[in-house]
Amino acid sequence: MHTEPCARRIPTCNNAGMDQDRLDTVILGQGLAGSALAWHLVRAGERVCVIDDGHASAASMVAAGLINPLAGMRFNRRPELHDWLNAAEAWYTELEHFCGHRFWHPRPMLRLFRSAEQRRFYQRQREDPGSRDLLGEAFAADRCPEPIHAPHGGFIQHRTGYIDLPALLGCLRDWLKTEGHLLEHHLSADQIDCHGRGVVLPDLYAKRLVFCDGARLGLNPWFNHLPLAPNKGEILDLADSEWRPRHIINGACWLVPLETGGLRLGATHTHHRVDDRPTTEGRQTLLQCLANLLPNARPAHVIQHRAGVRPGTPDRYPLIGPHPKHSQLWVFNGLGARGALLAPWYAQRLCAHYQSDAPLPAEADSQRFAGATRC
Ligand SMILES: Cc1cc2nc3c(=O)[nH]c(=O)nc-3n(C[C@H](O)[C@H](O)[C@H](O)COP(=O)(O)OP(=O)(O)OC[C@H]3O[C@@H](n4cnc5c(N)ncnc54)[C@H](O)[C@@H]3O)c2cc1C
Known part of the structure; x- marks a missing residue:
């Protein structure tokens, strides 16, 4: 040793x-x-x-390092959220100065509604003064700011981004x-x-x-x-395509335009098999999700496929x-x-x-x- x-x-x-x-x-x-x-x-x-x-x-x-303050289907705000956000933004900024390197990449997140019901959850959250600064205007399916398939529309979420962990x-x-x-x-x-x-x-x-x-x-x-409620996740790194989103896109899966070029696509959630081995099934699930977002795009070129286990709790x-x-x-x-x-x-x-x-x-x-x- x-x-x-x-x-x-x-x-x-x-x-x-x-x-x-x-x-x-x-x-x-x-x-x-x-x-x-x-x-x-x-x-x-x-x-x-x-x-x-x-x-x-x-x-x-393995993680994408996404900061998504209103994660979850109902966009609920946890009471501690602003403490979390303030501490995170301050610490990552402090580390950037200490290391002389950029880790924290703020970028607005396009949240896509997955049902009409989710739009109602969004409207309810808009009435909460503690969430208002995070929730931008909603858009309809034919007004999506990115050229993607968003049949229920969505909204832009603020104070989001990713950390290069x-x-x-x-x-x-x-x-x-x-x-x-x-x-x-x-x-x-x-x-x-x-x-x-x-x-x-x-x-x-x-x-x-x-x-x-x-x-x-x-x-x-x-x-x-x-x-502990461990939760396996798989993630793909893709080569740049002819289209590069301006937002992080978050629907049934998420897509992150990386500062270093390329896109990150994730992530699966599996509770029954919690090892850190990438699987064919995980890769297909993610690529199918991407195809649903971009039905007319050419097949993506996968550069890297990784898996890890999230240390979740009930x-x-x-x-x-x-x-x-x-x-x-x-x-x-x-x-x-x-x-x-x-x-x-x-x-x-x-x-x-x-x-x-x-x-x-x-x-x-x-x-x-x-x-x-x-x-
Ligand atoms: C696919 C995927 C995507 C994710 N995306 C996101 C995301 O976008 N945003 C987000 O916030 N979170 C995300 N996560 C979750 C995130 O990864 C975790 O919340 C976080 O990394 C957990 O950090 P940790 O330090 O607790 O554990 P870990 O990062 O697992 O660190 C534990 C460390 O301890 C070491 N270790 C353990 N036992 C021993 C031992 N006996 N001796 C010596 N060393 C030991 C390990 O090797 C490891 O280095 C994602 C996770 C996965 C798998």
């Missing part, structure tokens, strides 16, 4: 009994959750080490490595020992360990009592909190299909909890599933 970077810069577990040599936080996983948490904790002055196995199962490296995670990984905060290896559950005043890992001793292990939480014996809120018996073990997970929107705000809240005992956001507190505890 290679432990050089963290071991050289920060204390090791050779003297695990000595408080002055204890790390504050070890984070397992450098996906979006682990990266956002590490950023805030290091900035707050904590001694942090992130362990990651080279993104072996990272949904964050692989580039963002790459920049943060370089930063963690340079600062000596990253160990690149796999950590298995049986290497974790709960010591009276902290947690002992091979070569490390810390006050706490936070699991940011994405969909692998379901296999994690420390937290597998939590009801109520679509994250899972944040300590283990019911071992208070040095924590979970920050359950970002589901909207990690790009949620991770910045909840990482900030968890950091505030560690730093100043601020309450955990009730809607994301893993205690809400206390009844499900099996350990």
Whole structure:
């Protein structure tokens, strides 16, 4: 096992009994959750080490990174939405300055109604003052701003766009490595020992360990009592065609014009088979959806086909909190299909909890599933 970077810069577990040599936080996983948490904790002055196995199962490296504030068939607004949006926009902008690279690509989103009923949901949301800034005017089928088949019409949604997550995670990984905060290896559950005043890992001793292990939480014996609802998704990258949309298009599937050229088409949702292997069935589903949008277009040229597993939860809120018996073990997970929107705000809240005992956001507190505890 290679432990050089963290071991050289920060204390090791050779003297695990000595408080002055204890790390504050070890984070397992450098996906979006682990990266956002590490950023805030290091900035707050904590001694942090992130362990990651080279993104072996990272949904964050597959995701389109869409920011879609009113996701879902009814365009419902969650009460926390504006906190999420403000935190996300601020954090991605801050990282762009830090890394000298553009990750955040704001772009209006064309939402296509899939039925007449959906138009009524839209009209209801337009009456909500908290959603009004997000919902543009509706258009009829023959007034669609893009040359696509939109039989029920739609509307333009604002404060949308996408985050280039692989580039963002790459920049943060370089930063963690340079600062000596990253160990690149796999950590298995049986290497974790709960010591009276902290947690002992091979070569490390810390006050706490936070699991940011994405969909692998379901296999994690420390937290597998939590009801993760993993959801497999497949995604295609397409070569540029003669037509390039000005909007992100979101109907039965979505289509994103990438800043680097080409289009991204996604995504499938499968709950019954949750591995990260691309399938012929997934590819056909997506290409059929594209053909429905563009019935007269030439067949798309697929450049890349990927799959990953979203760490979903039954109520679509994250899972944040300590283990019911071992208070040095924590979970920050359950970002589901909207990690790009949620991770910045909840990482900030968890950091505030560690730093100043601020309450955990009730809607994301893993205690809400206390009844499900099996350990
Ligand atoms: C096809 C698809 C499309 C998506 N599109 C969007 C979208 O448009 N917008 C959006 O917001 N979200 C989207 N998502 C969801 C998004 O990917 C997740 O919300 C988010 O990436 C979850 O981040 P995470 O850090 O919790 O988990 P992950 O990204 O899975 O990161 C977990 C990390 O932990 C590591 N790890 C786990 N166990 C260990 C171990 N024992 N030892 C060492 N390392 C370990 C993994 O290798 C990985 O690097 C999509 C997901 C998929 C699959």
